Amino acid sequence: MLRLHADYPSRQQPAGWLLLWQLMVLLTLASLAGCASLPANVQRTPSRAFSAPEETPLGRLSQQRQAQAGARSDSGFHLLGNVDTAFTSRLALVEGAQRSLDLQYYAIHADASTELLLQRIREAARRGVRVRILLDDFNTVGEDAQVLRLAFEPGVDIRLFNPLPGPRGSLIGRLLGSLHDVERIQKRMHNKLFLADNAWGITGGRNLGDAYFGSGEKSNFVDLDVLAAGRIVRDMSRSFDRYWNDELAYPVQTLLSQGDLDRLREQRQTSPPDDPSRPPLPARAIPASLPAASPDTVLPGVSPAAVAQERRPPLDLQRVPLVWAPSVLLVDKPDKVGPDEGEADTSETVIDGLLQLMEQARQEVLIISPYFVPGPQMMATFAKLRARGIPVRVLTNSLASNDAPAAHAGYARHRPDLLRLGVELHEMRADPGTAGSLSGSGRGSGRGRSGFGLGSGAGGSKSGSSRASLHSKAVIIDRRLAVIGSMNLDLRSQLQNSEVALVIRSRVLSQQAAELITTTFATGAYRVVLQDDGLRWQAPPGAAFPGTDQEPEASLRLRLLVRLIAPFAPDEML
Template identity: 20%
Template sequence: MGHPMWNELSYFLIIALFGIALFLLVVLWSVRRHRAPKLRIECSTPIDDLMPSLAGLTLGTAVAGNAVEVFENGAFFDALFERISLAQRSVHFETFLWKEGVLGQRLADALSERARAGKQVRVLLDATGCKKLGKAARQQMEDAGCKVVFFHDKKFRNIGVLNDRDHRKLVVIDGREAFVGGHCIVDTWLGDAQDNDHFADVSLRLQGPIVNSVQAAFSENWVGQTGDLFVGDDVFPALEPAGDVQIHAAFVKPESSAPAVKILHHTAICLARKRIWIQNPYFIPEPEAIDAFGDAVSRGVDVRVLMPSTSGSDNPMVQHAGHRNFEKLLRCGVRLFEYPHTLLHQKIMTIDGVWSAVGSSNFDDRSFDTNDEITLGIKDAATARRLDAVFEKYMPHAREIELAKWTRRSTWHKMKDNMFYLINEVL
């Protein structure tokens, strides 16, 4: 038996260490917490007249004179590779998910070719999402002259931010055109969403002054990871108008306020007067957002959400976490549609047929509070119609959730919903 004094000392040390660990967790929580935005706005002005407000609240600037092209599914990559092959000065590529395969090799070849041609090629990859990139592809790009950098790789210096991921998907070419959306570099993004092995997604090609803002988003994380600054016409040229669309980019994560993407989505919900149509693969709104949807319905707003079902999802746990609040949403008057055939990965919200949000943000706490994201706020009725047409294409093949049937789902289903909701912020 140990000496009583040593036993007491051991207990004291254990309690002290536990207390220190708890204190450090509280400090970390305090440093990283922010106030959630209040979801009540007294304003009768139409959302398309509030672009300066939306941009200002999200720490950006609305710029006019832009052109927008919408690309669906695998057709996006045909456009992307064509534009990369024509790059004359620089290619900046940033993504969350890249897995070894046919698509990954095509991209490695395209970026390597431009680097060998003497162009500046910077590749920024999330360390977690791109861990299956493949050594050969990385080596190929680096040997060709590409600068390949990983965001928050698993090193001691990143121990406090390992849960913070770079979820953006963007490309900037010559500082004059950009691609922003949801497409990842995995073979399941090829094709035309024809089955469970071919996902659906939407990305945009942008021309005009907004490209400078997208380049700024890339620069933010590139400088954060490397310390390297880039300047000049090769990357930030003076951009002439290319169309008549007004856009702003939300991507900033200030220390003491809610991230810009969260403020943007929540403000738009409060401003809707006719219609809110959401397409999102991971829909887990916070309770205050659900109340804001209910307030919108009470104003006469048609609120619909299209998402994959557990059979269509690449991560059924997330769908179950979302299911936990379906009953409240349905009682609020929100219409919910689940698509069973494949993953609908597009991240889109249209408001009143005149304004759209498109980007990398899921409608959940991880995207709104933790990840680095980018969402574009777009004032353009033609773009909204084009994005609503994507919604309408998939909706006839989706199943609308009915309240009476939903409340009778199995006990095992309800248990999974509640269990996975407890960890929704880390899914």
């Protein structure tokens, strides 16, 4: 079963009963689907990260910051726990780059925040910066396919990893054309890297799009990244190069042309919605006419007014606090993704390394995982920890805040066993206020509270009406070791997707991350407990919301949907 939520409640992704109906149609039509194919003999010009980052302003700044701190460690870090610093730090890397920008993402969505970033990236390319963007191909459909227009700008190269052949008008159509290759297409590149001049970089849970920066119309993700400087960034660049030069990375021009993107946009303008009951797409995504794109525009149809709301000064890299600490990069090999030919070594994955670190805990393990579907190996690790009396505390999504009902079905069947082991489970609220208070949404809101809301938030935030959805991925061990990356604690991250994570040995940074988690326990999450007659969701002491004996804030229809999905949702496919 493919995870159709695609890590984002995209405009192309069906929800609820429509999702179930489309899955049934997909299976019914499988025998009628044609077998699309990928181009053969693709020419890929190899390229590597620049080897002398110290010759760039960003490289010299990193060295100056290290010298000023008198740090013995060669890598510095800053947690990006709110939407404002997450966005402005990326702006700072783009504007500071002089030689290279390397972006590796699971999803880049065509909306206002992305338009602003892409405009700045295009400007960087025009001043001579080499730009390489490696994007998993799963989400490059519909409006989001327009992101690929940047590949036709001078100085910008985009490659699509593990592509799905077929039309880009809808995800369902592409899946139908790939059913003969289902083992390959369900494996996705989930890595997330944003690198400038091989000197500064960002990794963590965020994709690029409004919902990740506090401006989502329906959902806002509570997420976590880390800004890095120094030697560790060179390790991140080596990982990027390995994926960029892999045979599964296809140059965009081998898969479609700029004319294809024009025709796709025209088709989506004139074709009726897939679901008559669904409201039409926002006017800023599909305008009434199709004028030529403005020279200042990358994504056609995105409102300049919406982009203007996202404009704010880049993060000051000379003053941002950095914690200098020992670190190591955990990253899966590219051959974890793609066809099974007996060559890929998946015995040592990011998740395997993470479980080994967890088993060394002596005091406490704190986990944030939006999709938490532990397999036998993870359950065995939790059992070992609990047998030694080590507290294991988990923050994950509630059913109402989860954008993947199938993933919640997998988690729910493990929930009683986890509680019997003594694992402490907390489920985040979907209430719109949670997105604002925990992700720092609402520029000028005056929110200065702790949790995922350090600082002010993104311009144009719609957190007042957008539900909260947890998307952070981190493990904190003994408040001295922080692991922050793209991985979920589930079998999909362990067996199917490629992932990347930073392991940072620092009591200061680990304590900062732990406070984000424990503050959420106290202000924005239910604690799940096991009682004789079933489960109960307890509200934190003094909370304005009550406890309940059923999945909180979830409709009866959604609860029934999860029960219906559960028998057909094996853990390793969620």
